[in-house]
Amino acid sequence: MPEKKQNLSKNNPSSFELDLAKEIKKRGPLTVAEYMEKAVSHYYASKDPFGENGDFITAPEISQMFGEMIGAWFVDVWLQMGQPQNVQLIELGPGRGTLMADIMRTMSAWPELKEAVTIHLVEQSPQLRQAQAQALKAYKPTWHDRIEDVPQGFSFIVANEFFDALPIHQFKKSKGEWKERGIGFDDVQNEFIFTFMDPTIDIPSIMPASFLAANEGSIFEISPASLSVFEQLCKRISDNTGAGLIVDYGHSVPGLGDTLQSIARHKYSDVLEAPGTKDITAHVDFSLLKAVGDSLVDIHGPVTQGEFLASLGIGARAEALTEQATPEQRKDIMTALHRLTSVKEMGMLFKVLGLVSNGSDIVPAGFSDDQSHDED
Ligand code: SAH
Numbered sequence: 001m002p003e004k005k006q007n008l009s010k011n012n013p014s015s016f017e018l019d020l021a022k023e024i025k026k027r028g029p030l031t032v033a034e035y036m037e038k039a040v041s042h043y044y045a046s047k048d049p050f051g052e053n054g055d056f057i058t059a060p061e062i063s064q065m066f067g068e069m070i071g072a073w074f075v076d077v078w079l080q081m082g083q084p085q086n087v088q089l090i091e092l093g094p095g096r097g098t099l100m101a102d103i104m105r106t107m108s109a110w111p112e113l114k115e116a117v118t119i120h121l122v123e124q125s126p127q128l129r130q131a132q133a134q135a136l137k138a139y140k141p142t143w144h145d146r147i148e149d150v151p152q153g154f155s156f157i158v159a160n161e162f163f164d165a166l167p168i169h170q171f172k173k174s175k176g177e178w179k180e181r182g183i184g185f186d187d188v189q190n191e192f193i194f195t196f197m198d199p200t201i202d203i204p205s206i207m208p209a210s211f212l213a214a215n216e217g218s219i220f221e222i223s224p225a226s227l228s229v230f231e232q233l234c235k236r237i238s239d240n241t242g243a244g245l246i247v248d249y250g251h252s253v254p255g256l257g258d259t260l261q262s263i264a265r266h267k268y269s270d271v272l273e274a275p276g277t278k279d280i281t282a283h284v285d286f287s288l289l290k291a292v293g294d295s296l297v298d299i300h301g302p303v304t305q306g307e308f309l310a311s312l313g314i315g316a317r318a319e320a321l322t323e324q325a326t327p328e329q330r331k332d333i334m335t336a337l338h339r340l341t342s343v344k345e346m347g348m349l350f351k352v353l354g355l356v357s358n359g360s361d362i363v364p365a366g367f368s369d370d371q372s373h374d375e376d
Helices: 015-027 032-047 062-080 098-107 111-116 125-134 222-238 287-293 306-311 315-324 327-341
Strands: 003-007 086-090 117-122 140-146 155-160 169-174 178-184 191-197 217-224 242-251 260-266 267-269 277-279 297-304 349-358
Touching: 015 032, 015 178, 015 191, 032 125, 032 169, 032 178, 032 277, 062 098, 062 140, 062 242, 062 306, 062 315, 062 327, 086 098, 098 111, 098 117, 098 155, 098 191, 111 117, 111 125, 125 267, 140 222, 155 222, 169 222, 222 242, 222 287, 222 297, 222 349, 242 287, 242 315, 287 349, 306 327, 315 327
Parallel strands: 086 117, 086 155, 117 140, 155 242
Antiparallel strands: 003 191, 169 178, 169 217, 178 191, 242 349, 260 267, 260 277, 297 349
16 A cells, blocks of 8 residues: 655656656566665756755855865874875765865865875766866866776775765565565556565565564665665775775664655755655664774764864864954854754764774874764
8 A cells, every 4th residue: 555645746747757657657666775766866967956046055065164174184194194195085976076175175285195195086977077077177086987996096085975865775564564665656646656565675684683573664774875885985995095084964873764855945855756856865874884894994983073073173263264254254154163063953963984994003083082972
């Protein structure tokens, strides 16, 4: 039985939407992961979603201070690692290129590091590649479809709000049994619907045993795509030495619940309505990422974004910036600081995971107490 319905954009369905409906009618339901993957890649390939006039705003787009703190983190690790002379700086899902530009500006205060760096961007969207080329033309970046395609070598890897865009599978407890959730199409009502389908993953092998007996209606999510990219990334750091910073929103301990969400024009929107015209994301399960990478690299955190940025000195940086600022600019800087660090805004839900090669004795900045936070 369908549990939830949402009309196709009846007045003006896109050809993408019509093709998706046709595919489902022909093949049967898609997994939530297939639906998400198709909708998200179409969305990023067809528009620039960022900023006040777009659909959502990310930390680097809020303020240069975010990228400066990330840049400072890598400078510190580079110094601790004995200033290696060839550094591949890799970003996954670089959006408009703003974070990388801020990192490079910060690194430029260390000319030897600036000289040592080559930039590698892992981006699928042709439109965003163009925006990145514009923002980073001084640094001559190279683009890749997948992290596996980046040449081997000492690597610094950064990803902000990348893993939340990777597809998840959903499972729901219904009539006493765990079932995979799929996306179907209701021909009569002309709308996408949630439905159930034969499981594409062996459920007991991926679910923590304590969840097997969960209440009726519970939802369990897993993102094999995220785990696979994260494993690649850890393997690269382990094989070549290096470090990484993953920033995303999500939870530090395994949990049940439906976190699939869509945001359009800065408001929550139905994930089944007008796929391909808006972003679809899900919470990142940091505990699973850690489990996958633990044997390959030293993993620090996750710590909350608020704590991380505070310990990197974002407060002092904001003060310094306000010194030459007009009252108007001063207000903007303090508002940005609040948005990035306040527990009510991005400070708590967003978390930071630090990775450094095994056995390197590095104490990376920002993770000194190294406690996981279980608030959500
Ligand atoms: N890091 C940026 C953008 C976050 S949005 C910022 O903080 O502003 C997600 C980014 O990941 C976009 O650049 C999107 O095109 C890219 N992306 C999403 N799925 C991807 C995939 N499977 N492979 C490569 N890039 C992907």
